[in-house]
Amino acid sequence: MIFNFLLQANPVPAEPVVNEPVVANTAIESVNFFQLIMKGGVMVIPIFILFFLTVYIIVERYLYIKKQTKLDNSLINELKYQLNSGNIQSAAMICDKSNTAYGAVLRNGVNTIGRPINEIDLALEKSANIEMGLMEKKLGYLGIVAGIAPILGFIGTISGVIKIFYTISITENISIGNISGGLYEKMISSGLGLIVGVIAYAAYHFFNMMIDHFALNMQRQGLEFINVIQQPNTK
Known part of the structure; x- marks a missing residue:
């Protein structure tokens, strides 16, 4: 009884109630990547x-x-040895065996041995231009894709926006959710178009850099070839 009396006289302070933050149970919707992309429209x-098409051309051209x-x-060293030895047929076989554009150009140079230097130089230049033309084959498609893909994506987005505002004008239901949802879906086409365009644009210029590098090396080897032919005339 004395203990109960003391408790009533000095009540134990109640522990403060802490309001715990309420965490909303939001279900995270798992979005399939392919389904998300297909929402971009036609x-x-x-x-x-x-x-x-871009991937195929990139792999094939590379x-x-x-x-x-x-x-x-x-x-060029083996070619120089055979030409100094007078073995023109062996020099032509070495060029064929290389199975490269350098060998094809030098092969035409070997075939013109005995003609004036200007004609030999012209033959080398024409052969190099032909080889570069073969390398540039199909690169025009990359340039077309780089220009068309972003435009197609932009057309898809514009058409989607037109449909959104047309629906709003009919239903008179202006909702942020409807507008934002429709916009993000239609902007997917613009994003895809830009990505494809950038890939094609970068590949186009990368291959042109490779071809320019070949042209520079071919000029060096062509000059060495001319010097090899002129050496016997200087003796």
């Missing part, structure tokens, strides 16, 4: 076609140009 389909522009430093 223009996504031609953009995808341009993307696969393998071809890499093979044709493989620089063999021993080619």
